[in-house]
Amino acid sequence: MSLYAYLALLPAASVVLCASLGLFTLSRNPRNPANIGLFGGLAALTVVETGAAFMLLHAGDATGLVAGARLAAAGMALLPPLWLVFTLSFARSEPAAVLRRWSPVLAAFTLLSLVFIYIICLHAPSPLRAVQPSLFAPSRHTVTVSTAGRYLAVYVILGLLPSLAHLENTLRSSTGGKRWSVKYIVFGVGAVLVFFVYLASQMMLLGAMELELMATVSAVILISVSLLAVFIIRYRLMDVDIFISRYVVYNSLVLLIVGIYLIAVGLIAHGIKYFDLPFDYFVTTLFVFAALLLLMVLLFNTQLRRRFQLFINRHFYSHKYEFRDKWMETIERLGSCTTVAATADILVEMISETMGTKKVFLWLHEPGMKRYRLIRPPDENSSIGEDHPIVRHLSSRKRPFFLKEAMEREKRDEEAADALERLAEQTGAVLCAPLAAGDELLGFTLQQPDLSGEEYRQDDFDILGAFTAQAAVQIKNAILTDDLMDMKAVEGFHKMSSFIMHDLKNLTNSLSLVSQNARHNMDNPDFQRDAIKTVDGTVRRMKELIGRLSTIRKGLELRREPTDLSAVIEEAVAKTVVPPEKEITLTRELREMGPVMVDPMAMEMVLVNLISNACDAIACRGRVHVSSEASDGFARIEVSDDGEGMSAEFMEHSLFKPFMSTKSGGIGIGLYQCKIIVEAHKGRIEAESEEGRGTTFTIRLPL
Incomplete structure (x- = not known):
């Protein structure tokens, strides 16, 4: 058996590791975009490593080598879109929204990947061809990169740069415990992507590649994916005596240690080449990669950095902090x-x-x-x-x-x-x-x-x-x-209500005028049409204003009694008027909660308001769902819809505030009223919403 056959064990092991970790990650949460992205990225690596194993096993067979090269090229072509899905969604609070914003780029990458797979694997010559002895070491095999292979290398380099940039942003944006949670995954994925950029640059610039480099690729993937596997499975997710800032000391000593470390790495790598060890190119490349990866892990190791800082504090300063x-x-x-x-x-x-x-x-x-x-x-x-x-x-x-x-x-x-x-x-x-x-x-x-x-x-x-x-x-x-803002808003409301009542008075006067004119013009068809139109508009406006204002009082008086909340919910649903022009399905899932001490009329008012708002949030067709259950000492009621949703800015600054509404023409007192009533019952009302996905309001009342 040749040495290349033994080296083929590395990509074989890499295939098993990538496939196992990908399936494990997907099984944990198959709906999470980050899990799906990681599964896809590892699947692409699995394809690359399968091709590498074929190439090493058939080093002397042109047919087997070409088949392996096509398979490895197909896997490389899939790297940019699949890893971009992962880096866009990993450690993001709203991954779906991020993916939607990047969907044009993802679509373009996916299309380019499919084009490369079609051209290279089905029509063009193999991206790696012409096995020949190396000019530098006749005992080795060098493969030539075709023109199509060089174009693929350019695409891989440019396609992986956005993923690397997103990984860097994720690490920079994380702090404290969050950085502890994400850094090893960032290092593992980043190491793989950086090495593929290096591999693609070799293919593009040199136009040739020693066959043993495929074994190096496998070793790099084994190390990096093992780092991912360990993390994923294990974490399922000053007064000073000298006038030098301690931060300057930290940074200076870190730079000094890193410099010494890199010099030592360079000397060892030079020693490997000097003594002409077997597979020195493979060993040197792998050693330098492992040394740099270890350096990154050490530099970002929070515990090690903390021990180093405390060492400096104890030996150079009288106090622990400035x-x-x-x-x-x-x-x-x-x-x-x-x-x-x-x-x-x-x-x-x-x-x-x-x-x-x-x-x-x-x-x-x-x-x-x-x-x-x-x-x-x-x-x-x-x-x-x-x-x-x-x-x-x-x-x-x-x-x-x-x-x-x-x-x-x-x-x-x-x-x-x-x-x-x-x-x-x-x-x-x-x-x-x-x-x-x-x-x-x-x-x-x-x-x-x-x-x-x-x-x-x-x-x-x-x-x-x-x-x-x-x-x-x-x-x-x-x-x-x-x-204070709430008090000012309520004060403003009471001032505003006087103007609204004046508006009601004017509407009443217009009805009175129609009534007076009807005595003399009742037989006139034009008058009849105008009168009906005026009456309809006035009544609609009066109902809207009276309905919103009649329930707001300076002091809320509750009449609590043991109440079956399921019956209150059913009554609220029955009183909700669904606009006839909309196709809305209203569903319920009510569980036994026992009697709850509430004001039934007040709670019915809250539920009618929430259900009506849910219907208003749906443009044409959709679903409103009401559920209830007893949970952890609270009666829990949820009203959810799949309508337009609310923006994060509105949720943070305007939700439950008087005179703040997302509806055109809305006065903005309905949700404020709901909050006042629920809190008067010693309860809580909360909302979760995402633009374009819908809203869920949750009420918790003590049992």
């Missing part, structure tokens, strides 16, 4: 936040980046529900009551503390100690810090240990206290601003 710089950064970043959500995101990001923790949990107070809810990472079902022992400790201490200290203090109260221990186990947290504005506890943070394994100390407590104190003030300001 407090002045961090304080200025805190004011600058948090000071620009105008919403609670933006403040929460920045706070979690700063704690994660500065203190080197893998995960931070942020809980905020909901006074109406008498609980603290986990908002970062978002989890609607994770909440604790105001009587939880962690809240008692936060209220009394008003500064960061270790959870184990709180558990030590609660040793005598077994129930409280168990509650704290469960919280620590669920989150993996060791450190807790309050978000307090004056005497009001707005929320708190929990964070996991330092990635380096080092225990938190006083410097960590000081910097964390500064972060949370500034964030608490910003959150309180955002809440007060929202309340």
Whole structure:
């Protein structure tokens, strides 16, 4: 058996690995665009590696070599569109929208790929042909690249550049724990794509390629895809003593270490060539690739970088942080936040980046529900009551503390100690810090240990206290601003209502005028037509205004009683008028929830409003679905449609605000009214929407 036959084992192993990982990924979530894209990219690599195995097994057989070359070329032609699907959808919050925006480019790449497959594989000569001894080493085989093969190489280079750019953007845009989650996949996929750009450049510039390079390709794919497999299967997803900034020290030492590392790699590669080892071209190329890939992994290893920073801090500085710089950064970043959500995101990001923790949990107070809810990472079902022992400790201490200290203090109260221990186990947290504005506890943070394994100390407590104190003030300001805006909006509504009532008076006067003229012109056909038209328009306008205004009161009075919500939903559906010009299917899925203490008329009003809005959101034909169930101590009602949806900007800034509407001619008080009524029942109303895909409103009422 020749040496090339042994080298064929590499692409054979690569075929098995790529196919297995692709099928595994697709089976986990076959509807996720990123999973589909990764499956497609790995399928293309499988085709390339199958062709490489044929080429190596038939190194001395022209027919087998040509067949393998055609198959490998077909796989290379598929790389640009399939990997672009993955890089566009990976780690994106709205992958479908991104893919829609890039659909023309994807279509063009797909068409070009099919054209290349048709030309190269069916009509043109093989992209790799004419096996001949190498000029530099007669014992090796060199294959010549045809003209069609060179055009294919140009296409592969240009086609893979957008995918590499998207991978870079994904890595740059990720921070803290998110970067930890995506970096290994970015490195693995990026390494494969970069190597194929290198391979294509060899084909284009040199017009020839040594056959053993196909084994190098297989080895590169094995290393990179193994990195992907490990990640996917395992994670299923200052006052200073010297006047040199610690950041300058970090960067300088990193550059120095990288330089020494690259020099060592170069010396080893030169040694391999100098001693004329067997397959030195294959070994050298593979070694340099593996060394550079290892360097990237080390440079972006969060834990290693954190250990390196702590080493510098301990040996060059008296404090762990540059407090002045961090304080200025805190004011600058948090000071620009105008919403609670933006403040929460920045706070979690700063704690994660500065203190080197893998995960931070942020809980905020909901006074109406008498609980603290986990908002970062978002989890609607994770909440604790105001009587939880962690809240008692936060209220009394008003500064960061270790959870184990709180558990030590609660040793005598077994129930409280168990509650704290469960919280620590669920989150993996060791450190807790309050978000307090004056005497009001707005929320708190929990964070996991330092990635380096080092225990938190006083410097960590000081910097964390500064972060949370500034964030608490910003959150309180955002809440007060929202309340003030709502008060101003309601005040404006009451002012506006007087003008609307004046409009109603004018409409009434027009009806009165028609009535008076009818006594003298009732037999006139022209008058009859005009009168009917006027009456219809006036009545329609009056119903619209009265229907919207009659239910808005300065003070909402509820008459609660044990109520069957399923019956209320059925009544609301029956009262909903579907426009006759639309084809709308209204479906229901109602489950037993037991009696709920609500005002049945008020809740019916809410549901009629939501169902009517869903019908209005559908242009011509569509579906409105209403469902209900009991879940985690709440009665949960959903009203969903497949209509036009709402923009992210409207959802963030205008949803549930008075006088804000997506409907032309809408007054914009319906959803505001729904929110007021649901919150008066100590409940919550939320919305999920995507433009062009529809909207889902969810109501949660305590059982």
